[in-house]
Structures are given as C-alpha cells and as structure tokens.
Amino acid sequence: MVKVRVEVSSDAIRITLLGHTGYSKKGEDIVCAGISGVIQFLAMYFFNTLHERGNFSFENGYGYIEVKNTKESKKLVDTFIEYVKLTSKSYPNTIDIET
DSSP: OEEEEEEEOSSEEEEEEESOOOSSSTTOOHHHHHHHHHHHHHHHIIIIISOOOEEEEEETTEEEEEEEOOHHHHHHHHHHHHHHHHHHHHSTTSEEEEO
16 A cells, blocks of 8 residues: 655645555556656656755655645645545555545
8 A cells, every 4th residue: 555645834845655556566556657657747847847946756665755835836736635535536445645
C-alpha cells in the first residue's frame, strides 16, 4: 500500500509518497504508475511552469515534494488530493492518504 501524506502549513506544502500499491507485480502495476506519474507531473509543474522554489526527490517507492504555500500551489495540491482519493476508491486497499 502506498502511504500518501500531505502537510500544509502557512508557509509550505509537503507531499510524501512511500511504498508500493501492491495492485500488480512490479513493472505492471497501473495504480503505482498512475500515482508516480501524477506526483512527478506536479513537481514539474511547480518548478518549471510556476517557477516555485522548493525541493523534490523521487526514488523507487518514494516521492517527496516541498513547495511554498501559495494560492496556485494550494489549488494544485487540492486537485492532487482529489485524484488520490478517486484512485483509492477505484482501487481499494492500494493507497492510504493522510491530510
């Protein structure tokens, strides 16, 4: 199961993903691929399009984004949270989200 943690403070937003969904075997897991793709897209959008300053890191089974809490970044993170909830509903017991 992937653990998704979203922390929002007055100055920063932090998103952490840890683990694998276990939906299918490695290399064929569409749920893992979906959540990995969307968090990488989010990081690219923050840093390349919005030119936000922050940190990000991605490895096998781990993802992390830290970005300044702005109106635009908060809207994007809220959309990310809805995506994760919808995916979790479609594929039960694969994602645990903590906000």
